[in-house]
Amino acid sequence: MTPRLPFSLEGKRLFVAGHRGMVGRALLRRLAGEPCRILTAPREALDLRDKEAVGRWFRRERPEAVFLAAARVGGIFANASRPAEFLYDNLAIATNVIEASRQSGIEKLLFFGSSCIYPRLAPQPIAESALLSSPLEPTNEPYAIAKIAGLKLCAAYRRQYDCDFVAVMPTNLYGPNDNFDLSQSHVLAALLAKTEAAKREGRDVVEIWGSGRPRREFLHVDDLADAALFLMKNWSEESPINIGAGSDLSILELARLIAGIVGFKGRFAFDREKPDGTPQKLLDCRKLNALGWSPHIDLAAGIAHTYDWYCAHREAAR
DSSP, X not given: OOOOOSOOOTTOEEEEETTTSHHHHHHHXXXXXXXXXXXXXXXXXXXXXXXXXXXXXXXXXXXXXXXXXXXXXXXXXXXXXXHXXXXXXXXXXXXXXXXXXXXXXXXXXXXXXXXXXXOTTOOSSBOGGGTTSSOOOGGGHHHHHHHHHHHHHHHHXXXXXXXXXXXXXXXXXXXXXXXXXXXXXXXXXXXXXXHHHHHHHTOOEEEEESOSOOEEOEEEHHHHHHXXXXXXHHOOOSSXXXXXXXXXXXXXXXXXXXXXXXXXXXXXXXXXXXXXXXXXXXXOOHHHHHHTOOOOOOHHHHHHHHHHHHXXXXXXXX
């Protein structure tokens, strides 16, 4: 298809699917100053897994652009214990919203994938071309397969229907409104919640799953929202595009950084019976950087901001 750039949001009806999640809330914050009308649909009013309901909603509300940020998400434990939900729900959400967008003539759709789509042992940093080049990480394979299907669906709709649908691949995210439930949370939120609790309760040990050696990259969700808006306006290609921070650190280094911010003076214990997951996951973001975007929020400052938010919302967040 011929790219329609730059894409203007002025006067557009923009649907943020998944507006109550961490990414969706960040998008709403970022879009507050944009000259467009924001459309949202709470889960109790619209189940995105229901194809007929999604089609009716699109025909009634007539959105002109879509941020598809809705998803069932969780850490290693949640993925391992509920693989069918992670695969089915994310497949259903992606297929229903993308097809309804096509049928209703949406001008542009941006689909949020995930860096977990890439192979377990992909060369570092991971370029977009690494997709499907070798086996996935088993601990999050159902979620990854659903996200791969979503981005491939966007590509197929571009080819067959000339739809301006694009896919972005964010790295590991953190920030306000993250999930701090230890049965579902990702590593940064889990470590922050554990460390805060240990300090508050006077305990001197925080448990870390695995060896602490895997390396991860972390991007503040407000940086993701800024990048997504930038790409909505300035990106129109079939291939996905990575969104990352540009550097990584080990899980142990992350735990020490969080301890310093929280003021925890104790030690860490490693539960080596728990999985490490992918050994390293650092995205190659040269494609995005070449377009003129780079992150602005330093990791330590971002964690400190997230810690303040968590302390103010601890009971609800957990």
